[in-house]
Amino acid sequence: MLRERTFNIVAFLALPLVASIALALDEPFIISLATRAAILALAAVGLNLALGLGGLVSLGHAVFFGLGGYAMGILASHAQSYVPLDLGFIVIEGTKSMPIIWLVAVVVSAATALLIGLLALRTAGVYFIMITLAFGQMFYYFTISWPAYGGEDGLSIYVRNDFPGLNTLDPIQFFGLVFAVLAAVLWVMGRIERSPFGLALGAARQNAVRVETVGLSPFRLRLVAFVISGAVTGLAGALFADLNRFVSPTMFSWQMSGEFIIFIVLGGIGRLYGPVVGACLFVLLEHLLSGISDFWLIYLGTVLLLVVLFARGGVIGALSKPDATHD
């Protein structure tokens, strides 16, 4: 068996490997599947900071995913129609620039996470799950009933947005960009896990009173974790919208939030690479099984059940052995 660290590297490099083979075989659809897996992984990596390390089971992370998506959709739609967005006090030109869209997606998601966190983090357990779910549903129904940007039908963007120096319409180049973002975020998350903040956040999950007794506020730790977590999932939302060149209220749906949790549980809760392995496995199963049956989710459910029952450490825990002890 591989050590967990080695297993993670192998699993992580499987994505670009699959994309490269697909490129060699001229299978752009497979490249876009790999891109999809990387973006969903990114969204769940964001959630994993709150859920895995912080113990905050958010069933509302689709809010940030959707906000990222609509940040892209709204900015790009104004750019493609040449009609600036007039907010009354300020007129915003649309943009087709990914870096600007990402920045907007991250800032809007972080600000929203701050507001939701301020309210939701006063509760714990089932109540926290329900409040985050309720926020998700609010956004979902709001976008359905808001006609300006397509309402229930969603919003199509005809040309993928630009990134300096890249042709983003070329599947492999867009994949490379997404993969680089995922790698960078994973690196940052790995640092956060080992930082003083990460230590305190993890301790707050295990024993909040302990953290208070050393003079730290579990609420503030969780709030900051929730904001960072939301920001990352928001960034993933912007990329997801760009992958599909389409945004719709589905991005806000609670099923989306549930899928993020499934990725984490599949891969291994609290493991840095858990969401990556989980998301890849999910996309793979979706691709393989949905060809066999329309009811492929039944098989996915069975896999999930087996993981929860027999492999508490998720797929990573089951298929690798612990790293040598170190600090």
Place this chain on the structure above:
Amino acid sequence: MTDPLLDIQALSKSFGALRATADVSLALVPGEIHALIGPNGAGKSTLIQQIAGGLAPDAGRVILDGRDVTGLNTADRARLGLGRTFQISALAMENTVLQNAMLGSVGAARNAWRFLQPVMGDARLRKQAEASIERVGLEEAANTPVSALSHGQRRLLEVAVALTLDPKVFLMDEPMAGLGAEGTARMTDFLGDLRKEAPILLVEHDMDAVFALADRISVLVSGKIIATGTPDQIRRNDDVRTAYLGDEVLP
């Protein structure tokens, strides 16, 4: 007598008709171990909770180093110098001994808002944490997860984490529980020295340890302090004897 570092003034707390804490006043002066004893159900835990900030009193005040902290929460009180250890270990069970002590150093440095530097690579925090672990004699278990520690070792770690905070006052809830004879003797020696650094309000069931250690003892019965005095005075006090009769034998 010098000004008390911890001054509890007329604390009261009721739960419905039950007066769990009835007009309790207690002071902790520099250099002393003040033991709080009382039969089971006397209201010790409720009182401790109010001192630590986990429970708001109905009336009365808690003064820490000259500052009224009655309205402050647990974290604020810890920052102002209240070092607490728990009867039932409150530790991060998945983390190692060293990581738990490091959490104390992070709290003491009041700086959990660093996101990219590895905490274990911070030499200053680490030195402080390792020194505390060494003082309680846990250095060989530094990399052991707390879940694998014995009950007694967890007690020691509780004390080590409190040490990293360099508190002005210690509030210790049954630090001897589960230590065994040898462990209790070592802890007794240790606390005896520790009082010079900061006074200790000690809640303890082990009467031998209490009478060996305490400079003063307060006896809590049914939420009221029925006597405060030196171990000798308490031993001779009739009310105390009555309260403890058939319950525990005073040494």
